[in-house]
Amino acid sequence: MDESTIRLINLIDVLSEKYIDVPEISEECMNTWSTEQITYYYESGGTNKPSSLNGMASQGHDQPGGSVEQTEDPAAHRNTPASARANQFAATVAGYRAQTIADGLPSRPHGLFPPRDPLLRELAEDPTAHPFEKHLAGEHSPYELLRNGSWTSGDEAAQAGFDMRLFYKDKQRDDRYGTILGAARLGDRASIGNGYWMSAHGGAVESLLDEATAELGKMEFSPMLSTIEAGFKIKKSVPLHTTLRIECEIREIKGMRCWVDGYVKDLSGVLLASCLAQLVDLQQLWAAQGQSP
Amino acid sequence: MDESTIRLINLIDVLSEKYIDVPEISEECMNTWSTEQITYYYESGGTNKPSSLNGMASQGHDQPGGSVEQTEDPAAHRNTPASARANQFAATVAGYRAQTIADGLPSRPHGLFPPRDPLLRELAEDPTAHPFEKHLAGEHSPYELLRNGSWTSGDEAAQAGFDMRLFYKDKQRDDRYGTILGAARLGDRASIGNGYWMSAHGGAVESLLDEATAELGKMEFSPMLSTIEAGFKIKKSVPLHTTLRIECEIREIKGMRCWVDGYVKDLSGVLLASCLAQLVDLQQLWAAQGQSP
Structure with missing residues (x-):
């Protein structure tokens, strides 16, 4: 024994x-x-x-949590077509800014913002703040409005309890860079536990800040960026069904790296959560690696 | 002018x-x-x-992204009933471990794992590893299996492209604490851009690690925990539709704080992303603040 x-x-x-x-x-x-x-x-x-x-x-499952036949081919998700690859190399920050601002922020039929949201009104009335949605390089342009959303953008994310609306704010007189302002609302699905009187899950708050900081990097540093480090502080519970204020600013740009600060605040300006993200410029990285389209 | x-x-x-x-x-x-x-x-x-x-x-919207009447009362989401509050105070780590392990991991009809997943099989065959799902203190028990999931758990999360299956591994001979092992798969909705040959969004990866580290804290330190800091490193692209290995271990427990390391690896053991989370024991915090149920 x-x-x-x-x-x-x-x-x-x-x-x-x-x-x-x-x-x-x-x-x-x-x-x-x-x-x-x-x-x-x-x-x-x-x-x-x-x-x-x-x-x-006892539940007759073949494995914990059960199984569902999966039809997606993971390799196909990595197999970027040549035209899209060329567009990834061709994208510029000026082009990214221009196209995202030109396209604006499409309507979200499953959005989480009620009519007459005070923060959205404040931002929409600021002539130096421009609502936009994340774009990516695709087969047809270096800057395509996503057709099917992402983890954090589009009506698809809103349906999953995550509705963030970002604005690029032009750089002001003495600033080196523009900033990101935004409004966000998280729904039941973004909860620590839906139906348990809980606030937003840390992962949802981190997702807000990860996305917002990266979008500022794409506006000011490189349209092809990857977040390689992110440090978050969650100071207070982030409430659901409540408009949150998002702010991001460039801390530093150096070589192929960029550091961006991000903040989630309540409408009276109290800091709920913050983030410092470090992002790497993929175009510079690819060039250093000798890659070409 | x-x-x-x-x-x-x-x-x-x-x-x-x-x-x-x-x-x-x-x-x-x-x-x-x-x-x-x-x-x-x-x-x-x-x-x-x-x-x-x-x-x-030009799109006839009242505000950027449009609006939808919201029916949820945010205050109701914070108004914890007395019985649930009492259960939040009554929960213990031993009770949390026992009940979550007893309840096991329910089937996910919209799960992202195919039959015969090798990592799930490896974990299921380990007699010292116990599949479970996040519980929370509710009105009826200090440990309730969530009825409607959360940002990161249940069939609801799987439907939104996020399927993580955690196992609590008993502490081994010379260990001070048990660990968390897990398998995760992210789908199209967890993408940086669905349909753009992109990997998993940083926010989705952060959500994996935020949840997994917190669950280990709940198993070993306190069942009522809040993540207050989390530092992430994303070393490599995290692929979609691909089984990922999750590992978490307690780094330190000190006073009302606990530090947990978390890792996302591919199936050959290559590190894709890591996290160090700092969590605070809400029961100790409430006691220090003189709160009672």
């Missing part, structure tokens, strides 16, 4: 002596339940049995 | 001289287009006009 089995038997001895009324545990259970499960079984007076062997046997 | 108008007129003068064939810009446009838009209009030979005034006027 190995050591862990001996420990298990000792545990059951102790527990069955302490909880003498609890029915004895079967040998089969002993071999499949964890020490936690065994302890909990006794502590609960024998009522709490693991509902499934590793979460599947 | 104010200074900014003079600058604008000067800009148009320069551009119209440089691009003499481009039709003159109207006074109305001059007042509503940004300097970027004006420049781009001329550079494009007059073909690229902003499609909308701040993204809404």
Whole structure:
């Protein structure tokens, strides 16, 4: 008998002596339940049995969480067509700014903003702030408005509880760079636990800031960017169904890297969460690696 | 005439001289287009006009991105019932571990894992690793399996392109704490740009690690935790439709804080992304603040 089995038997001895009324545990259970499960079984007076062997046997699943035939080919998702690749090399910040601003912010039929949102009104009335949506280099242009959204943009994200509306603000008199201002609302699906009186999940807040900081980098530094580091501080609970203020500014640009600060505030200006993102210019990186379209 | 108008007129003068064939810009446009838009209009030979005034006027929207009447009351989302509040105070790590392991990992009808996933099989066959899903304190128990999922858990998250299946691994002989192992797959909706040959969005990767590190904290430190800082490094593109390996371990527990390391790897063990999360024990925090249920 190995050591862990001996420990298990000792545990059951102790527990069955302490909880003498609890029915004895079967040998089969002993071999499949964890020490936690065994302890909990006794502590609960024998009522709490693991509902499934590793979460599947009793439910007839082939694997924990079950399975669904997957039809997507992951390789196809990496196989960028030559024309899109050429557009990734051709994109410029000036072009990115111009096209995203020209295209504006399309309507979101499943959006999370009610009519007459005060922050959206403030931003829309600022003639130096321009609403836009993320673009990417595609087969037809270096700057394409996404047809099917992304994790953080478009009506698709709004349907999944994430509605962020960004504005590029022209650089002001003494500024070196423009900034990003934005309004965001998170819905039930962005919750720590939908229906449990919880605030927004940290991952949703991080997604707001990851996206907003990257978009400022694309406006000012390089339209082909990748976030390589991001440090977040979550100062306060970020509420759901509540308009949040987003602000981003360039901290530094140096060589092929760029650092962007991002902030989530409430409407009275109280800081809820912040981020410092470090992004790398993929065009410079590709050039350094000798890559070409 | 104010200074900014003079600058604008000067800009148009320069551009119209440089691009003499481009039709003159109207006074109305001059007042509503940004300097970027004006420049781009001329550079494009007059073909690229902003499609909308701040993204809404021409589309008849009341505000950028439009509006939808919102019926949720944000205050209701913060108004925790007394019984749930009592359960938040009553929860323990031992109880959390026992109940989550007992409940196992329910089936996800919209899951992103195909049958016979090798990593899920490896984890399911490890008798010291227990599949589970996030629980929260609710009205009926300190440990409730979420009825409607969250940003990162349940079939709801899987439908939105995010399917992570976590296992709690019992502490091994010389370890102080158990660890988290897991398998995750991200779908089209978790993309940087769905349909643009892009990898997973940084926000989705951050969401994986934010959730997984917090769940380990809930298993070992306190079932009521809040992530207050998280530093991420994204080393390589994280592919879609591909099984990813998740690993988390406790770095340190000190007072009311806990630090957890998290890793996303590919199936050959190459590190794609990492995280160091700092979490605070809300039960200790509430006690220090003199709060009671």
